[in-house]
Amino acid sequence: xxxxxxxxxxxxxxxxxxxxxxxFIFRGKSLPEDVKEFYAPIHNWIEEYSKxxxxxxxLEFNMEYFNSASSKxxxxxxxxxxxxxxxxxxxxxxxxxxxxxxxxxxxxxxxxDIVDMPFELIxx
Numbered sequence: 001x002x003x004x005x006x007x008x009x010x011x012x013x014x015x016x017x018x019x020x021x022x023x024f025i026f027r028g029k030s031l032p033e034d035v036k037e038f039y040a041p042i043h044n045w046i047e048e049y050s051k052x053x054x055x056x057x058x059l060e061f062n063m064e065y066f067n068s069a070s071s072k073x074x075x076x077x078x079x080x081x082x083x084x085x086x087x088x089x090x091x092x093x094x095x096x097x098x099x100x101x102x103x104x105x106x107x108x109x110x111x112x113d114i115v116d117m118p119f120e121l122i123x124x
Contacts, residue, residue: 001052004045012038013063017045022054026077027062030070039073046080053084053091062096063104075111082115092118099123 001019008014008028016025032038059081066074081091093115095108105121112119 001048004041006042013066015042017042017049019049019054022057023060024057025060025062026074027060029064030066030074032070035067035069035073039070039076042073043076043080046077050080050084050087053089056090057081057084057092059091059093060096061093061108063107065104066107071107075114078111078115078117082117085117092120094120094122096122096124 003018003020004015005018006012006015011029012032013026013028013030015027016023018024030038059078061074063074078093081093085091093111095111097104097108105123108119108121112121
């Protein structure tokens with residue numbers, strides 16, 4: 001399965017989805033003009049990955065900011081991985097946030113309450 005790599009910009013996050021190296025990283029800001037268009041190939045990749053996932057997947061989120069439209073896309077991503085968990089594979093989330101960024105910490109806590117998988121909140 002070919003890796004999906006998207007370079008980050010001022011308006012969109014860096015995304016690395018690589019089954020071979022077991023890297024699943026979302027980093028930066030997410031406020032793309034057309035959020036559905038930006039996230040569509042990511043959702044498609046995850047759908048394909050979910051057919052034959054690794055035994056263990058660790059999702060790394062290190063987001064500086066995301067708008068409400070991106071928040072919904074991130075939840076959809078987490079829910080797709082929760083289905084992988086329901087099918088017997090291990091998936092966990094490492095949610096990184098700056099010490100003084102209460103909004104990003106709260107977002108991580110909210111996602112952790114919604115999806116059924118291990119969630120680690122990591123301040124830096």
